[in-house]
Amino acid sequence: MAIRRILIANRGEIAVRIIRTCRLLGIETVLAASIADRDSMAARLADRCVCIGPARPGESYLKIDTVVHAALAVAADAIHPGYGFLSERAALAKLCEEEGVIFIGPTAAQIDAVGDKLRARAEAEAANVPVVPGGAVSSSAEALALAVRIGAPFLVKAVGGGGGRGMKRVDRLEDLPEALSLASTEAGAAFGDARVYLERYVERGRHIEVQVLGDGAGRVIHLGERDCSVQRRYQKIIEETPAPGLSASLRTRLHEAAVRFSNRLSYRGAGTVEFLVDTARDEFYFLEMNARIQVEHPVTEAVTGIDLIAEQIRIAAGDGLTLQQADIRIEGAAIECRVNAEDPTQDFRPSPGLVRHAQWPDGEGIRVDTHIETGSRVPPFYDSLLAKVIVHGADRAAALSRLRSAMTHTQIEGIHTNLRFQSEILANADFAQGGVDTGFLARLLESPSRPHAETTRG
Amino acid sequence: MSLSAKDVSEIMRLVEESTFDELLLEIEGVTLHLRRGGGHSAPVEPAAPREAKRPSPAPADSAPPSPAPVVRAAPAGDPNATPVKAPLLGTFYRAPKPGAPPYVEVGTAVEPETIIGIIEVMKLMNTVRAGTTGTVREILAKDGVLVEFDDTLMTIAEAK
Numbered sequence: 192m193a194i195r196r197i198l199i200a201n202r203g204e205i206a207v208r209i210i211r212t213c214r215l216l217g218i219e220t221v222l223a224a225s226i227a228d229r230d231s232m233a234a235r236l237a238d239r240c241v242c243i244g245p246a247r248p249g250e251s252y253l254k255i256d257t258v259v260h261a262a263l264a265v266a267a268d269a270i271h272p273g274y275g276f277l278s279e280r281a282a283l284a285k286l287c288e289e290e291g292v293i294f295i296g297p298t299a300a301q302i303d304a305v306g307d308k309l310r311a312r313a314e315a316e317a318a319n320v321p322v323v324p325g326g327a328v329s330s331s332a333e334a335l336a337l338a339v340r341i342g343a344p345f346l347v348k349a350v351g352g353g354g355g356r357g358m359k360r361v362d363r364l365e366d367l368p369e370a371l372s373l374a375s376t377e378a379g380a381a382f383g384d385a386r387v388y389l390e391r392y393v394e395r396g397r398h399i400e401v402q403v404l405g406d407g408a409g410r411v412i413h414l415g416e417r418d419c420s421v422q423r424r425y426q427k428i429i430e431e432t433p434a435p436g437l438s439a440s441l442r443t444r445l446h447e448a449a450v451r452f453s454n455r456l457s458y459r460g461a462g463t464v465e466f467l468v469d470t471a472r473d474e475f476y477f478l479e480m481n482a483r484i485q486v487e488h489p490v491t492e493a494v495t496g497i498d499l500i501a502e503q504i505r506i507a508a509g510d511g512l513t514l515q516q517a518d519i520r521i522e523g524a525a526i527e528c529r530v531n532a533e534d535p536t537q538d539f540r541p542s543p544g545l546v547r548h549a550q551w552p553d554g555e556g557i558r559v560d561t562h563i564e565t566g567s568r569v570p571p572f573y574d575s576l577l578a579k580v581i582v583h584g585a586d587r588a589a590a591l592s593r594l595r596s597a598m599t600h601t602q603i604e605g606i607h608t609n610l611r612f613q614s615e616i617l618a619n620a621d622f623a624q625g626g627v628d629t630g631f632l633a634r635l636l637e638s639p640s641r642p643h644a645e646t647t648r649g
Numbered sequence: 650m651s652l653s654a655k656d657v658s659e660i661m662r663l664v665e666e667s668t669f670d671e672l673l674l675e676i677e678g679v680t681l682h683l684r685r686g687g688g689h690s691a692p693v694e695p696a697a698p699r700e701a702k703r704p705s706p707a708p709a710d711s712a713p714p715s716p717a718p719v720v721r722a723a724p725a726g727d728p729n730a731t732p733v734k735a736p737l738l739g740t741f742y743r744a745p746k747p748g749a750p751p752y753v754e755v756g757t758a759v760e761p762e763t764i765i766g767i768i769e770v771m772k773l774m775n776t777v778r779a780g781t782t783g784t785v786r787e788i789l790a791k792d793g794v795l796v797e798f799d800d801t802l803m804t805i806a807e808a809k
Contacts, residue, residue: 243798244798257738260740286771
């Protein structure tokens with residue numbers, strides 16, 4: 192079925208990003224916005240904006256019935272959920288299936304399969320994809336027996352969690368029973384699912400993920416990997432591709448594992464299979480699959496020249512995969528910095544408000560995905576992502592040098608941002624060398640030699 | 650004074666020749682509501698009200714359907730009138746069921762708890778109440794049409 196009009200059930204930079212591709216494809220856009228976003232850049236760029244509710248996400252962006260009602264009422268052929276909000280809610284995909292609206296994403300069954308972390312682990316094992324030693328636990332006796340087998344330290348994870356939410360680190364065996372009961376209570380409250388599982392905590396690992404596209408009929412291709420190891424409390428800050436310093440065989444094994452996993456689900460649409468990579472041991476473990484477009488997708492677009500949003504729409508429209516694996520060529524290197532409205536001197540507290548002045552970098556090899564310009568308001572109700580600055584270069588060194596320069600040509604006034612902090616990371620020798628682990632940023636923040644000079648607004 | 654059938658057809662003829670799409674005429678308790686085209690005026694089945702607005706399947710080569718009409722009701726300029734805002738996005742209905750008389754008309758006296766319409770979201774009916782005491786001054790939201798959150802549905806002239 193042809194897609195002529197898409198309802199975008201999201202906001203911020205990803206809404207702007209989706210509108211851009213829709214314009215290229217000649218598809219009309221209707222933005223479903225909260226009242227706080229009625230004057231946003233996305234609302235202005237969309238062909239039409241409908242106000243779906245109050246500012247609080249629970250009363251607007253997270254209301255499945257309202258979003259689907261709006262899509263039907265404006266005669267949209269499809270809903271694009273972006274990332275976050277309803278993007279991985281099987282209930283939305285299911286309601287779309289029932290109402291004859293195309294959900295631009297995987298099937299409800301596929302979202303369910305990867306949303307339940309234990310189920311995803313089982314699928315990974317069945318697809319011969321290695322998982323972190325561990326498993327489900329339903330009693331503390333069971334947990335202790337498993338813990339003894341896998342060895343400390345551990346991570347207690349919520350089955351319904353993900354992206355760093357619902358995780359607890361336990362260093363000593365004797366602390367396990369208490370951590371388990373606490374984690375289970377918290378998981379029940381946060382995700383409506385009290386089930387938890389136990390995994391070995393890998394001390395020094397890298398977060399490397401593989402972008403896949405599937406036609407839903409059994410064919411899956413990959414578009415290379417992304418290294419997202421620069422994280423603060425599991426929130427990605429800088430992402431890049433290719434992952435630096437991987438052996439050719441490890442890289443290939445990661446790609447093949449991601450394709451095997453997605454194939455097992457007959458995955459439809461764009462997805463990302465995340466791995467924890469132990470480069471010292473030359474091993475990797477399946478972490479989870481994200482059944483949506485990801486924030487960091489532009490680095491993959493930069494090196495492949497492929498518009499992932501356009502591919503999502505084509506697959507959703509039933510055109511299948513127009514690309515073959517042999518069509519995917521990785522050229523050069525790309526790095527992305529997330530510019531957030533937060534104050535690094537105040538424990539990264541969110542900093543909403545009026546952007547008095549915004550200047551984004553431009554030039555060859557530079558792309559900025561943003562929803563912010565001079566005069567924009569950053570509402571306090573949503574995530575703090577202002578923009579993604581993406582650079583592409585012939586190799587990593589060229590890309591990094593271009594990114595350093597681009598960040599110095601970025602100015603945001605009126606609210607606090609992490610711009611300076613980002614420049615500090617880009618100047619770091621370990622980062623410049625490439626291949627840092629996920630503990631890199633925490634160590635940098637604790638480093639006594641780190642200057643405490645970030646006191647100015649801007 | 651009352652309107653005769655002849656008066657009504659005369660008025661209809663005038664509307665037909667005018668550039669207006671809609672006429673709401675009130676003369677001493679008699680209300681005449683005319684709407685051109687009638688596309689949205691026919692009562693729709695509450696069981697599947699959204700279907701009424703779904704475009705019929707178009708041939709693959711046809712142009713995209715034009716966007717559904719925007720019913721962004723203008724805020725009333727009258728400072729003495731209180732707007733009744735849509736508490737959620739959905740399809741607005743003025744009557745409890747097709748063919749039934751509307752909950753309120755212009756001039757109806759209302760109290761805070763008086764139901765002035767319903768907003769349907771995926772077959773779930775949500776009643777909308779006046780929220781104030783007074784008389785209905787102006788009805789802005791059309792029956793069976795999408796209203797957005799915070800749209801002004803009608804205005805109430807507050808009782809002194």
